[in-house]
Amino acid sequence: MIVSSASGPDSVARRLLFVFRTAPHGTIIGQEGLDVLLTGGAFEQDISVLFMDDGVYQLLASQDASAIGGKDYTRAFGVLGDFCEALQNGQGVFVESLSLERRAIDPGDLSIPVEVLGQDAVKALFEGQHAVLNF
Amino acid sequence: MNFSVMVTGAPHSSQASLSAYRFCRSACARGHVVPRLFFYHDGVYTGSRLSVPPQDETDIIKDWADLAAEKGIELVVCIAASKRRGVLDQGEADREGLDADNLHPQFTLAGLGLFLESVIECDRFICFGA
Numbered sequence: 001m002i003v004s005s006a007s008g009p010d011s012v013a014r015r016l017l018f019v020f021r022t023a024p025h026g027t028i029i030g031q032e033g034l035d036v037l038l039t040g041g042a043f044e045q046d047i048s049v050l051f052m053d054d055g056v057y058q059l060l061a062s063q064d065a066s067a068i069g070g071k072d073y074t075r076a077f078g079v080l081g082d083f084c085e086a087l088q089n090g091q092g093v094f095v096e097s098l099s100l101e102r103r104a105i106d107p108g109d110l111s112i113p114v115e116v117l118g119q120d121a122v123k124a125l126f127e128g129q130h131a132v133l134n135f
Numbered sequence: 136m137n138f139s140v141m142v143t144g145a146p147h148s149s150q151a152s153l154s155a156y157r158f159c160r161s162a163c164a165r166g167h168v169v170p171r172l173f174f175y176h177d178g179v180y181t182g183s184r185l186s187v188p189p190q191d192e193t194d195i196i197k198d199w200a201d202l203a204a205e206k207g208i209e210l211v212v213c214i215a216a217s218k219r220r221g222v223l224d225q226g227e228a229d230r231e232g233l234d235a236d237n238l239h240p241q242f243t244l245a246g247l248g249l250f251l252e253s254v255i256e257c258d259r260f261i262c263f264g265a
Contacts, residue, residue, distance in 0.1 A: 014255050029143070032176050032216060039247040045255060131139075131260035 013046045014130040015091065020055035021134060025070045030058050033135025034076055041079075049080055050125060051114070052096035055135075056103060059095070061111040080112055096122050136167045139257035141250065144265035145177035146195045147188060152181060155263035156198055163206050171209040172199070173250045174242075175216055177265060182212035182222045184239035200241045214244040 018037045024030045040047060051059055063074050080093050095114045100107065107116055117125065126132060140159060144151025159169045174181050186196050203210045212222060221237075224244055228236035238244065254260050 016254065029176055035215065036175075036247055036250070040251050042248075043251050043255060131254050131257075133141075133254070133260070134262060134264065 013044060015046045015048070015128060016040060017125065017129040017132045018047065018049045019132060019134045020049070020051045020058050021053045023054040023057040024063070024074055025065050025068060029135050030055070031071065031073045033133070034058075034073060036133060036135070038076065038079070046091050048091040048094065048125065048129070050094045050096065050117075050122065052099045052122070054099075054103075056095055056099045056105055056110075059110040059112060059114070060105070061109060074111070078112055094122075094125065136162075136258045137256070138162055138167060138169045139171070139173070139253040139260045140169055141173045141175055141260075141262040142178040142181065143174075143176035144263060146181045146186065147192070149177070149265040151263040151265055152178065152195050152199075153193060156195060156202065158261070158263070159202060159206075159208070163202075169206070169208055171211055171249075171253055172203070173253060174210070174212045175250070177220070179212045179217040179220050179222050182210070182217060182239050182242040182244075183237050185237050196239065200239065203241055210239075210242045211245045211249060212238070212242050213250065214246055217244060 018033065018040070020030055020033060022030050037047075037049065058074055059077060063072060065072055093112065093114050094117045095107065095110070097116050097118050100116065107114060140155060142152055142155045146152045155172070159172070162169055181196055181199060183196070188194050199210060202208060214227070217223065218227060218231075223231070223233065223236050224238040225236045227244065
């Protein structure tokens with residue numbers, strides 16, 4: 001795996017936001033997005049992850065995709081705590097509140113600890129990011 | 136401005152590739168730089184040299200190849216996503232014991248690390264999805 005110290009001007013770590021908006025298993029884009037996120041973790045940048053819309057389903061605990069011939073890749077989201085320094089520079093692991101409400105999901109149903117953000121806070125999160133990657 | 140561009144939509148079946156192409160053409164015409172296109176997810180199908188679209192449809196793969204040659208843009212297909220979808224160069228085909236390869240000569244296979252480097256080093260990142 002390539003590990004690089006590539007960084008922006010003045011060697012400042014870039015703020016990168018990964019947004020998961022799609023449900024797992026029906027398409028592979030979430031799994032392939034997670035691959036990008038895990039690779040990104042090796043680059044010592046300032047990473048945030050946001051789950052919204054159907055993307056909140058990526059974090060449901062106790063998934064078992066074997067019945068549909070799927071892969072239990074969502075367990076790998078468990079490593080997010082390791083390289084998202086929560087509450088530093090405003091980056092961290094977030095879930096959008098309305099997305100949970102509309103799907104009757106409680107934060108306690110999720111597989112990892114997250115910070116729940118309202119829409120204004122989500123908007124603020126997007127601002128100031130160097131790049132936003134959507135999956 | 137230096138743009139990092141990703142395409143995740145399949146050529147022909149999605150508008151993503153044509154939109155990305157038009158964006159890159161316009162950006163280059165305005166003096167911006169697009170050093171590399173990174174194709175991921177279903178975008179990796181763009182790397183096949185075996186696509187034969189009907190005569191009355193846009194040949195987006197040929198358009199990408201022509202643009203790349205003209206502007207010196209690197210066309211990169213993510214190796215993990217492309218192997219899964221059956222787009223391989225000769226090296227990978229030999230490694231996997233396959234009897235054929237299909238990667239378009241103007242495309243190269245590379246890992247996600249190269250993509251992340253582009254995102255970090257660019258001025259602006261933009262993705263064209265399905």
